Amino acid sequence: MENSSKDTKDSEFQDSDMKKSKTSGWVVALVATISLARISHGLFISITGPTLLFLAENTNSDVTQVSAMFSGRSVGCLVGAACFSAVVNRFTKFQPLLSLGIGLGLNGVVMLITPFLTSLAGLVVVTTIGGLMFGYLDAGMQAVYLKLWGEEASRPYIQSFHFGFSVGALLAPIIAAPFLAMANAEGDAGTTCPGDIDVFTTAMTHANETTTAIPPANINPISWAFVIIGVYTLLISIVLSGLALCHVENKVQTRHVVSTESRPEDSIKDLWVFFLPLCVYYFCCVSSEMVYQGYIYSVSLCSSLRFTVSQANWLTTVFWTGFGIGRGSGIITSNFFKPSTIIIADLIGTTTIMTTMSIWGEQAPILTWIVTFIHGLCVATLYSSGVSWASQVTNMAGTYIFVFAVGGTLGAFSMMPAGGALFEQNPFSVMYLITGSCAANIVAFAMMNVVAGRMRRKKESMTSGDLSNKTKGNSNLGFEDEHQTRTKL
Known part of the structure; x- marks a missing residue:
């Protein structure tokens, strides 16, 4: 009997360890995918810096005019973040991860079509849509971390989330560099400082020397930087959507039920x-x-x-x-x-x-x-x-x-x-x-x-006030019980 009970306990421990290891795998998969998605955010934001002149030339506008896309993107970010909050507030059983995967896919499409737009208005509209998705994804992914791990346990996850953005922002100029060099060699890129004729006469010769691939003549080389980022973003969106369909949030939440965010929202x-x-x-x-x-x-x-x-x-x-x-x-x-x-x-x-x-x-x-x-x-x-x-x-x-x-x-x-x-x-x-x-x-x-x-x-005073009222109520209740007892006697 003792041996059988011991074997039962051992099997229970083994099952528990297997469940924990499986849950740990889901945690790693979720965090890794969100981090990779966040890298795409950094690529999306940072790529417009080194390619700004290309976008201006594409839309037949100057730098001041094409900079309107930054304002559109900012407005889109704000609206996107507000939309996520509205959706969460409206639908109590809303599972955000699938919508985040779809939104990331839309961001990938935005990156793919951006270099082929020849209208300034079209560029501003598409960039605004990209900003809308960015704001929705930014708010949604942080909300997922806060909801799953709570305020304190989510701190390293929030930091890793923002670290992913910096990785993408650092990679964007590196990805664009060889294509900018090709465009510079072909005479497709250049700019001037205020009051100067041209300060970009010095070519990036070291980049030109290492460049061997020549893209088709009818496509500006810089377009390929957007295509690479767009394809990468679409691939990550597929992985994120797949995790959402596997209900990864529920599997992770069962392990971290103690640390999940459960506080009611203040008015x-x-x-x-x-x-x-x-x-x-x-x-x-x-x-x-x-x-x-x-x-x-x-x-x-x-x-x-x-x-x-x-x-x-x-x-x-x-x-x-x-x-x-x-x-x-x-x-x-x-x-x-x-x-x-x-x-x-x-x-x-x-x-x-x-x-x-x-x-x-x-x-x-x-x-x-x-x-x-x-x-x-x-x-x-x-x-x-x-x-x-x-x-x-x-x-x-x-x-x-x-x-x-x-x-x-x-x-x-x-x-x-x-x-x-x-x-x-x-x-x-x-x-x-x-x-x-x-x-x-x-x-x-x-x-x-x-x-x-x-x-x-204020909260502490309200809490102490409620406790004192409860104490006072309990003491009065005891007095009434004692009085009723005496009356019966």
Whole structure:
């Protein structure tokens, strides 16, 4: 009897271990697929930087006109994030993963058709649709992590999610480089700084020497960069949709049932004051990232720094390298430090280094290299740490997940054109704009802490009040019971 009971227990343990290993496999598959999908997001956002002149030429417009697609993309991001929140709020049994796979597939189609558009209006519309899908996917994938693992356990997953974006953003210029070199050799690409005739007369000869494949003459070589990214995105969308059809969310959630997000959502009446500084925070952190990575190439080339084309290209790579290291290290540091600690360190780092750049940057070109790396390193974890920090204050996994996109979209929508206007006047003035944004973010985060502290004290007072009322009710009930007993006697 004892041997049979022991054998039964051993078999139960073995079955339990097998179930855990199977569940671990689903966790790895889900996280890996979402990370690969996030890489496609970085490719989608970053590829328009080095190919902007190609898109302008394709649509027979100048750079100022074709930049309207950035505004369309920003609006699309905001609407997409809001759509996800609305869908989650409307349908309580909504399983988002399948819709994320379909949305990712649409993003792949957008990338495939973008290089073949010859109408500026068509380009803006298609880019807006891509932004719509990007915003939906960005909010949805973060919501999946928060829902499955809760606020605390999801921190490394949120960091890995944003790390994937930096990998894609770093890969996009690398993918485009050989095709840009081919186009440059064929005379299809070129640009000028304000007031100059042509600063791109220096060809990328090293890239030309290593290029052997020549695409068909009727297709601009740069188109192949979009095709590669589009095909990659479509493949990942198929994998993500397959996981959704396998109900991977339910299989993962059964293992992490203890840490899943189960807090009820607070009323917007109690949260709108908190959301205001939160939106300002994301306005500043996104604008300081987007404006720097979008203009540092042109600033280094067209300001008194007068970098060469090769140096400016490497400078962009240095930024994305620091950015990738920052987000990669965030996966580890989020396990040991609170989100507020990471945010404070990042804010001090970005503000200090950008102030240094504003004061001495034009006189010391070597400083530009150092500032670019450190700024990318520090700004990298501001977004993801902000998500984890806000989730400590209230449940952000459902209706309110779009709030992060509101501030970020407004920052990209308004500050990119502002940077362009300053660039036309004095290229180096863009650095002053970024410095101001970093300093303003310190104020925004301070206000976030003040409002969050008030909310916490209010909840504690309400909780203590409810407990005292219950205690008082119980004591009265005991008195009434005792009185009834005496009356009966």
